[in-house]
Amino acid sequence: MTAVVTLGESLASFRSAGPIGFGQTLTPHLAGAEANVAIGLARLGHSVSWVGRVGADPFGLEVLRTLRGEGVDVTAAVVDDSAATGLMFVEQRTADLSRVHYVRSGSAGSKVSAQDLPVETIRSASLLHVTGITPALSTEAAEAVSSAVAVAHEAGVRVSLDVNHRTRLWSREEASPVLRALLPRVWQVVAGEDELDVVADGSEDDAVAALLGLGVEQVAVKRGAAGATLHTREGRVDADAVGVTAVDTVGAGDAFCAGLLSAVLDGAALPEALDRAVLLGAWAASTTGDWTGLPTRPELGELLSVRPGETHR
Ligand code: KDG
Numbered sequence: 001m002t003a004v005v006t007l008g009e010s011l012a013s014f015r016s017a018g019p020i021g022f023g024q025t026l027t028p029h030l031a032g033a034e035a036n037v038a039i040g041l042a043r044l045g046h047s048v049s050w051v052g053r054v055g056a057d058p059f060g061l062e063v064l065r066t067l068r069g070e071g072v073d074v075t076a077a078v079v080d081d082s083a084a085t086g087l088m089f090v091e092q093r094t095a096d097l098s099r100v101h102y103v104r105s106g107s108a109g110s111k112v113s114a115q116d117l118p119v120e121t122i123r124s125a126s127l128l129h130v131t132g133i134t135p136a137l138s139t140e141a142a143e144a145v146s147s148a149v150a151v152a153h154e155a156g157v158r159v160s161l162d163v164n165h166r167t168r169l170w171s172r173e174e175a176s177p178v179l180r181a182l183l184p185r186v187w188q189v190v191a192g193e194d195e196l197d198v199v200a201d202g203s204e205d206d207a208v209a210a211l212l213g214l215g216v217e218q219v220a221v222k223r224g225a226a227g228a229t230l231h232t233r234e235g236r237v238d239a240d241a242v243g244v245t246a247v248d249t250v251g252a253g254d255a256f257c258a259g260l261l262s263a264v265l266d267g268a269a270l271p272e273a274l275d276r277a278v279l280l281g282a283w284a285a286s287t288t289g290d291w292t293g294l295p296t297r298p299e300l301g302e303l304l305s306v307r308p309g310e311t312h313r
Helices: 033-043 058-069 119-123 139-154 172-185 204-213 252-265 270-285 297-305
Strands: 004-007 011-016 026-031 048-051 053-055 078-080 087-092 098-103 127-131 158-162 188-192 218-222 228-232 235-239
Touching (some): 004 139, 026 087, 033 048, 033 252, 053 058, 058 078, 127 252, 139 158
Parallel strands (some): 004 127, 011 087, 127 158
Antiparallel strands (some): 011 026, 087 098
16 A cells, blocks of 8 residues: 655756866656655655656656666656656756756646546555645646645545745745645644745744644744754754755755655654754765655665765675
């Protein structure tokens, strides 16, 4: 039985080692916030299904092959021969500045619709995980998310929403009403401290109080190298970030979600759940690629005892 269902767009991402230019090398990878979370969960031994559309092109087939290879169920995924798989380019402009360029308008992934949902799989899952990226892609994609959330909520399945505000896809003003409409059916909100205002107003305490007042049960706030906080009606739990050498922070937020959801599935207490979330974030930030360096279950704790430059023999 599938423990977690996630819904979104998976893309082919092309990464540069420096400024993008003709004659430079780009390395292809699988990207997409929901796919990253799915792989993080699968590596920790959880059963997870990814739902979405890819184009009938080499990138779409490679997306499905990679997800399958990582142990993610893609039986509900649709290969759409009327549109291309979405692309993104991650340009390492300087050592400290990465820029994302999307070629995804009208992509197969943006055409995901409520008709694509594996309703019975969602109803029998423990969790549904969605992000604020998918509703930005198209009206049909926004309806697919809202319908999946309704199906899950009605069946008593906990809904996790990562705000994941992508300014290159939509403004705060556009995102706010769409994501806020989902909140009464959402069990967990995950947000960076700079994007909490997309879903609630005021200071962090005010925003959290408003979310809990709507029926949200837990709110995770990510602060990058400054750690994270998990708020519930019982109060707050804080965790420091795990001290690592950050080489690539893209995907760290998705890894954080995977860690949190994994701990929830294991029935862990809140402090342990938050610790696992920041630990997974550290694995992602200290390895290259959105998800390539994420740990298997036996590797999970290894990062906690590592000193810079260490070799385990
Ligand atoms: O969270 C990492 C994502 O940004 C990346 O994999 C692609 O989903 C993505 C997006 O839309 O930015």
